[in-house]
Amino acid sequence: MTAELIDGKAAAASLRHAVGEAALTLPRKPGLAVVLVGDDPASQVYVGSKEKAAGKANIVGSVRRMPGSSTQEEVLSVVRELAADDHVDGILVQLPLPEGLDADEILSAIPAEKDVDGLTAPSAGALVLGQEGLTPCTPQGSMRLIKAVESDLSGKKAVVVGRSILVGKPLALMLLDANATVTIAHSRTKDLGAVCREADILCVAVGRPEMVTADMIKPGAIVIDVGINRIERDGTRKLVGDVEFDGAREVAGHITPVPGGVGPMTIACLLRNTVVASARRQGVPVPEALL
Numbered sequence: 301m302t303a304e305l306i307d308g309k310a311a312a313a314s315l316r317h318a319v320g321e322a323a324l325t326l327p328r329k330p331g332l333a334v335v336l337v338g339d340d341p342a343s344q345v346y347v348g349s350k351e352k353a354a355g356k357a358n359i360v361g362s363v364r365r366m367p368g369s370s371t372q373e374e375v376l377s378v379v380r381e382l383a384a385d386d387h388v389d390g391i392l393v394q395l396p397l398p399e400g401l402d403a404d405e406i407l408s409a410i411p412a413e414k415d416v417d418g419l420t421a422p423s424a425g426a427l428v429l430g431q432e433g434l435t436p437c438t439p440q441g442s443m444r445l446i447k448a449v450e451s452d453l454s455g456k457k458a459v460v461v462g463r464s465i466l467v468g469k470p471l472a473l474m475l476l477d478a479n480a481t482v483t484i485a486h487s488r489t490k491d492l493g494a495v496c497r498e499a500d501i502l503c504v505a506v507g508r509p510e511m512v513t514a515d516m517i518k519p520g521a522i523v524i525d526v527g528i529n530r531i532e533r534d535g536t537r538k539l540v541g542d543v544e545f546d547g548a549r550e551v552a553g554h555i556t557p558v559p560g561g562v563g564p565m566t567i568a569c570l571l572r573n574t575v576v577a578s579a580r581r582q583g584v585p586v587p588e589a590l591l
């Protein structure tokens with residue numbers, strides 16, 4: 301069996317188009333502010349992509365670039381200023397922050413209604429309680445890709461490998477909300493292969509290149525690879541996921557590639573969250589295409 305590829309680039313392009321159309325229906329253009337502290341090369345690229353994608357989706361994007369030597373108070377003061385700005389509907393602090401800064405305290409300064417990254421305590425609480433809120437972008441994008449190939453998750457066994465705040469924990473909650481039976485596996489899980497082989501839907505977000513191999517996958521499973529790892533092989537630099545793709549593709553039913561799988565959905569879902577946040581802040585209904 302050769303798995304069908306789940307095309308995250310195409311799904312992201314389609315969501316971004318819907319977001320751009322929806323943004324035009326609001327009384328005022330939505331505003332997204334990104335805070336970037338330091339000069340981490342990957343973060344610079346991601347933030348640049350976010351700014352460009354926002355413009356194309358009729359969102360007013362702005363980036364506050366701050367030196368890596370910025371103090372906790374300086375970053376907090378920028379976030380508080382954006383929180384008070386009525387034209388800013390969404391605030392995102394690019395992660396990781398430079399060492400020495402307290403990310404929890406900085407994220408706490410983002411009001412829940414502007415938390416388009418879905419990473420603050422009120423947003424996480426809303427997800428746990430099943431209340432209205434904004435959900436984190438990478439897990440939201442993963443769910444959209446899963447739903448594109450399997451609309452009914454009732455009774456399906458889902459295994460999430462990884463328990464980060466950014467992906468593993470929220471993704472497990474979203475799968476649970478969709479009525480899957482969910483297991484969270486992690487570095488201390490015994491016989492990880494056996495746990496993974498139970499999964500109808502296997503989501504891997506551990507940040508370890510090609511850790512999940514073909515023998516850990518149930519034939520026909522949906523495999524969602526959230527990892528983005530830069531490695532060097534045979535003298536060339538390569539981007540690989542947390543799943544050993546060539547082998548996994550021979551066993552799985554559907555699989556996301558890296559690059560071109562979950563990654564592009566992260567930015568598309570950020571834009572979606574920004575328009576949703578803006579509609580709520582402007583007191584108009586959230587455009588149906590984004591629900």
Ligand SMILES: Nc1nc2c(c(=O)[nH]1)N[C@@H](CN(C=O)c1ccc(C(=O)N[C@@H](CCC(=O)O)C(=O)O)cc1)CN2
Pocket residue numbers: 346392393394395396417437438528539558559560561562563564565566567
């Ligand atoms: N505040 C946040 N920080 C970070 C998040 C986040 O959701 N919120 N996620 C990641 C980085 N990220 C967005 O910020 C991101 C990662 C990857 C991609 C993407 O499109 N990846 C491409 C490959 C691109 C490449 O060559 O590197 C792909 O997978 O096809 C977009 C956004 C950490 N920080």
